Amino acid sequence: MTINAEREKATAPLLRLTDISYTYGSYLAVNQVSLDLEAGELVVLAGRNGAGKTTLLRCIAGWNQITHGQVELSGASIYEAERAMRRNLVLIPDTPPFYNDLTVMEHLQFIARVNTLANWRDTAQNFLKRFGLTSNQNAMPAALSRGQRYKLALCMALLVDPQILLLDEPFGPLDPFSAHQLWDDLWARRGRGKTVLLSSHQSPLNTRPDRYLFMEGGDLVADGAPDDLKEALRANSNSLDDLLRATIEHGERHDPAAEV
Amino acid sequence: MLPLLWLRWKQIQGTANYWLRLVDYDTRDKDVMNRAYGLYLLGFMAWWTVAMWAIAAGFIATIGGALPATARQGVLAVAPTVVFIGQTILIMLKLHSSPYKLSLPDIAYVGGSPVQRAVPVTIGFFGDVVLPMVLGIVIISFMAVALNVRLGTVGEVQAAMRSALAVIPVITLTWAIAWLIGLARMVVPGARRWSALWLAPVVLLPLPFVAPGIVAWPGNMLASILVGEAVDLSGMAPVLLAAAAVIALVSFMGNRVNMIDVTDESLIHAQMREISNLLLIAPGAYARARSQIHAVTFKPVLRLPNAEGLAMLVARSALTYLRSPLDVLKLLFAVALVQGGLAMLAYGLPGLLIIVWLYAVAVAPTASLIKVFSADADDPFMRQFLPMDSLRLLLADAAVPMALVVLASAVLWLLQPVPAATGVLGLVLIGILTLLLALCRGASLLRLTSMRAHVSYRVLAVIGLGVTLGAGLLMGGILAAVVVGVFVIAIFASLIAAA
Numbered sequence: 001m002t003i004n005a006e007r008e009k010a011t012a013p014l015l016r017l018t019d020i021s022y023t024y025g026s027y028l029a030v031n032q033v034s035l036d037l038e039a040g041e042l043v044v045l046a047g048r049n050g051a052g053k054t055t056l057l058r059c060i061a062g063w064n065q066i067t068h069g070q071v072e073l074s075g076a077s078i079y080e081a082e083r084a085m086r087r088n089l090v091l092i093p094d095t096p097p098f099y100n101d102l103t104v105m106e107h108l109q110f111i112a113r114v115n116t117l118a119n120w121r122d123t124a125q126n127f128l129k130r131f132g133l134t135s136n137q138n139a140m141p142a143a144l145s146r147g148q149r150y151k152l153a154l155c156m157a158l159l160v161d162p163q164i165l166l167l168d169e170p171f172g173p174l175d176p177f178s179a180h181q182l183w184d185d186l187w188a189r190r191g192r193g194k195t196v197l198l199s200s201h202q203s204p205l206n207t208r209p210d211r212y213l214f215m216e217g218g219d220l221v222a223d224g225a226p227d228d229l230k231e232a233l234r235a236n237s238n239s240l241d242d243l244l245r246a247t248i249e250h251g252e253r254h255d256p257a258a259e260v
Numbered sequence: 261m262l263p264l265l266w267l268r269w270k271q272i273q274g275t276a277n278y279w280l281r282l283v284d285y286d287t288r289d290k291d292v293m294n295r296a297y298g299l300y301l302l303g304f305m306a307w308w309t310v311a312m313w314a315i316a317a318g319f320i321a322t323i324g325g326a327l328p329a330t331a332r333q334g335v336l337a338v339a340p341t342v343v344f345i346g347q348t349i350l351i352m353l354k355l356h357s358s359p360y361k362l363s364l365p366d367i368a369y370v371g372g373s374p375v376q377r378a379v380p381v382t383i384g385f386f387g388d389v390v391l392p393m394v395l396g397i398v399i400i401s402f403m404a405v406a407l408n409v410r411l412g413t414v415g416e417v418q419a420a421m422r423s424a425l426a427v428i429p430v431i432t433l434t435w436a437i438a439w440l441i442g443l444a445r446m447v448v449p450g451a452r453r454w455s456a457l458w459l460a461p462v463v464l465l466p467l468p469f470v471a472p473g474i475v476a477w478p479g480n481m482l483a484s485i486l487v488g489e490a491v492d493l494s495g496m497a498p499v500l501l502a503a504a505a506v507i508a509l510v511s512f513m514g515n516r517v518n519m520i521d522v523t524d525e526s527l528i529h530a531q532m533r534e535i536s537n538l539l540l541i542a543p544g545a546y547a548r549a550r551s552q553i554h555a556v557t558f559k560p561v562l563r564l565p566n567a568e569g570l571a572m573l574v575a576r577s578a579l580t581y582l583r584s585p586l587d588v589l590k591l592l593f594a595v596a597l598v599q600g601g602l603a604m605l606a607y608g609l610p611g612l613l614i615i616v617w618l619y620a621v622a623v624a625p626t627a628s629l630i631k632v633f634s635a636d637a638d639d640p641f642m643r644q645f646l647p648m649d650s651l652r653l654l655l656a657d658a659a660v661p662m663a664l665v666v667l668a669s670a671v672l673w674l675l676q677p678v679p680a681a682t683g684v685l686g687l688v689l690i691g692i693l694t695l696l697l698a699l700c701r702g703a704s705l706l707r708l709t710s711m712r713a714h715v716s717y718r719v720l721a722v723i724g725l726g727v728t729l730g731a732g733l734l735m736g737g738i739l740a741a742v743v744v745g746v747f748v749i750a751i752f753a754s755l756i757a758a759a
Contacts, residue, residue: 022448060594061640061644062640063640065396086644086646086647087647090644090645091640091644092643093641096641097639097641097642098642099635099642100551100552100554100555100558101558101560101579101580101583101584102560102564102576103560106560106564107564109564109566110564110572111645111646113566113567113568113569113572113644114568114569114572114645114646114647115478115647116568116569138560140556140558140560141555142552142555142556143556144560153641156645160645219507237308
């Protein structure tokens, strides 16, 4: 590697997407999306149903092989640095699957010991307590509610403590109290220099991320801080609801097909 | 009894209508063209069955013509033990949960009705025994053809018919005893709470060595008729009488079962039956639904050991098999395949048998070898927490089942009278064939090809194992199979590691 390449890698953003596209058959789900994510950012990815949010997250995590473009983690392509990616990036889908033959606590024990984490037991107990799963630690995941299963997935991801945490619709299965609690946890992670990218239609009351990304029809149509987007889109407020509505209306005003 | 028989008949009709509609025949449509299409389907099925039967019988006869003279003695020596092991496993399965299973409509209409319970239990018994009976008749007929075409004292067709008749009372008696013991568990107070009771029949396994005359009696009778040694079927009369007596006891015991308990133990079966049509149409969806249904009622035993890294994967795999002993039993299919392949090379059996063996490899349910790897590799969510390449993951996950298969196969191999050099080479080949089975299964899950997993496995297994065993058969020895097997393993391993 040349000195310039080394320097480029050192100054590269934590995660960089360059013109990535993904198609399901002939359907273009993600269309040439480019963006950078820095360390210590909490970013919300929003958009209507079918906008391509989940597909984009899966492409970033390497679960879907992109049909065009590049995903780089600290300057290295995720396909070339797969092992490094595994340690630094975790995606929780909206309905995470679990092993059918391990209990809640055994799931945490298993991934902690496979990843040779030190002092995992106290950390795991803290997460279980925080997410209200202490009384379920000997239960099978199949016996938990959807929200509890999502909380277990969160415990697993937080236990591994990846540099980048990707969450698909995390607030959907959670009650309002747990949603707020999760937001506080994610904000605390951001404070420790960890990056969070989550897709959502909703966010807990009176909370704002560092950045919003809005997708529509596979395109990334808006990217910016809440206040900047409020100005640019002339939205009523910088809340997720108002910004999403303003983004869609702005898109329809500027879409020739919609005008026709 | 009549309403229950009518209900069964309607259920059979419903299933038949479903499959007929899949081939575009509607039983309710009285149109002439539709009826003519039905007749065409009937004729085609009859022709297909006869043609396939003739082809299979011809093929089996060719193999039988090449069997060594010791084959008959081998069958006489081995068959009674195999029959007894099969009977013991069946008893274990029937002790695991109620032998009498209700479907969802049965739970609604039969479970809660005030009928004499002996009636639905007896009908259930006969319904349960039909499929193994048909399979048993087909298999035993082909075996009789193979064993009598050259070596037998009677004609092969005559031997096949006699064997088919002889297997009926043996299977009926076997199923009746298993049902009787299974129903006894449902009737004896408190027995249902003994979760490990179903493992108890394992203690019966040494019996053929202790009292071979008694326990192996039905198997001995069947083997004698199979090889054409006993030309008279009257020897089967006591087996038939015993079967009738045990069926009477099944009805008697059936009248004492608690239908609430039967319903409780039938729920998973009933749910599985509702989605059973998916098995052929969408096997992946069926497997997922099946595992979810099982997961809800799963009760864990023992604790996850506190190992680290790869050792944790092995420990967790061991725990999975301890928590699901039925998957350990399923490993017997892999043991049988390994033994079959080894026997072909060691005893110089006809080369054509490789087709039968490869067919068995392709269809035998050996997926339990990679049960744990399948859970790890199937979904990217759990996979992302496992920081090792697919080959190391597969080897760690499959280490325990592979060790069990190798151990069981090695014990069976060492019990056979083979020279020391062959014995050692055989042990190496056991390891190679077991590893190849696991690698083929594992590779099929990693989407190395664009084919579906079950198709991919069959292609990989037929190529990998076919080349290995074929090399042994062509070059006339286990050593050639070992050398080629190592080469095939290296190729598969590099493909999996790079996946």
